[in-house]
Amino acid sequence: MNPFPMVLADLRALRWTAPAIVLLVALAIATGVAIGAQERALRRGSAGAANDFDLIIGAPGSQTQLLMSAVYLQPDALPLVDGRLLNTLFKDERVAQAAAIAFGDVSRGYPIVGTTAAFAGRWGRIEPSEGRLFAAEGEAVIGADVLYRMSDTIVPSHGVAGHAARPGEADAEEDGHRHEGHGYTVVGRLPRLGSPWDRAILVPIESVWEVHGLGNGHASDAAKSDSPFWKQGSAGSGPAGAEDRIGPPFEGRRVPGVPAIVVKPKSVAGAYQLRTQYRQGGTMAFFPAEVLVSLYGALGDIRDILVVASALNTVLILASVLLLLLAVAGLRRRRYAVLRALGAPRSYVMLVIWLGQVALITLGCLIGLGLGALATKAVSGLVAERTGLLLSPAIGFGEVLPALGLALIGSLFALLPAALSYREPVVAGLRG
């Protein structure tokens, strides 16, 4: 037997109702798929952005706030730790690398982050895609998404806590807080990291200190304090002299404070020892993963609520679609009775009814997976635009399985109208 000509005729008889049913099921599926995939992508993307931040040390306060500021560059007014701690860390044999991270200034909405050249190169993990890393004060290396060109001069403005700047745009707030007389020259561009750091302007930490009149943390401090470094920098001429040496150690008499220090420990055991040690005595130390796990916990709870809500939503839609199809099968009693009178076995009519419904529900589930993937992509694009966090959402087994399960359950329930037709006496159907 070949039920498909009748199945197609039945679907065509539904006219616009058929695509509407498919769309309803698809939207229900898409919601669930998007919630699941988006949450996972957000988790992966944010964990990926914290990759090079093994251990973070800062002044006591909120770990979350420090994490958001240092890793995700959502700046906040943070208490500072003594800059001399950097020197202690460099000497510590458990420490492979350490770098200060100082933020607060902006230019055209891009955060200006003071750090060491080593951390700008992510401990040697990445090479600039263009130019080189900064090697002297007054030089800057920019993230992949920063809209400055090589050799441009960047004038920093003092950031205002709580003022959310739009990347790429200078606004009145920024214009009003410009550090006049200071500037950086772009000497390099970093490859894409997929994190908010793609929108950052990285400069030597010494320059950030100097711009704020804190010296440069080196022994040459006194000698240099009167000559604006940026004139040398913007001229871009000649190799940096000995007195312009940047980077650790900071042997100056006075080393300015920093909001955050990133430490790359040599071993796991060392990492835990360091964390324990710097949890007391006026500092706070933590692994980003600790904070992320609790954030993910909250995120997961929200996800669970949304998933349950969307599952209920899906079940309701499926139930109403099945009721609708049951009613349609009832209206078609006569049509199916005629098939029987023409010699169709009961199984043929049952198959026609069942396959028609399965086609609608399954198609809806498949389109729903596609729509869900599209929605996830769109939301990820929004997240990337707002935070710089690169999300690579993927529809995984966890999303496909519920959709398939729903198609299966729908197919099982579609047996009901099919089975009712099986019991229907032909003569009653022929009378209408």
Add this chain to the structure above:
Amino acid sequence: MPASPSPEPQAGRLTLERLALDHRDADNRPFRLFEMPELTLQSGARLGVSGPSGCGKSSLLHLVAGLLRPSQGRVLWNGSVVSELAEAGRDRWRRETIGFVFQDFHLIPELDIAANIALPARFSAWRLGAAGQERAAALARRMGLPDPRRRAALLSRGEQQRVAIARALFARPALILADEPTASLDAAHAAGVADLLLEAAAESGATLICATHDPALLARFDRRVDLTQTVQRRAA
């Protein structure tokens, strides 16, 4: 009973053995709808069934087709008892032996003429095959329907009934049952459809049983049975 429809209609002798059918009235009391004397139709015979509405003309056709079970009596086809087969057996016998024409045509409006004509083939075979397609096209031409790709929904009532007759003839049935085939048509179309039905039955050598209250159509049958006269008692 052959396993598959043979290309030529098998000759068949239909015997209606003292058939009777009981119904229940509005108060759920049983009453006898009709009772028939024993009747045997040889291959190619034509029987006209008459009587007013509600006298059981359609029910008699349903009994013969195995869609209803008689309250009394049996239906025999070539000597084997059809009316006592299980439902699946009656479905199969009906598919292989009977072509049905309804008062209201009952085409599938979403399918075209050719697909409607060949619909009975779908109940048993996956593919229609070139022979089946050619037969559907030939039947459409025979019925005066030149364009077999037209959708049934677009046809006039007369055209629809001609498609229905072609559909009934498609599987080369030995027995054609027509239930008021002209009652939904205006006079001009009714005459044409009646001509086609009688001619097609004669050409294929099939036995034709036609329920009608149209005296003009009834007059063209050599054997007639009036169901009103067969009822012995109406009330319980």
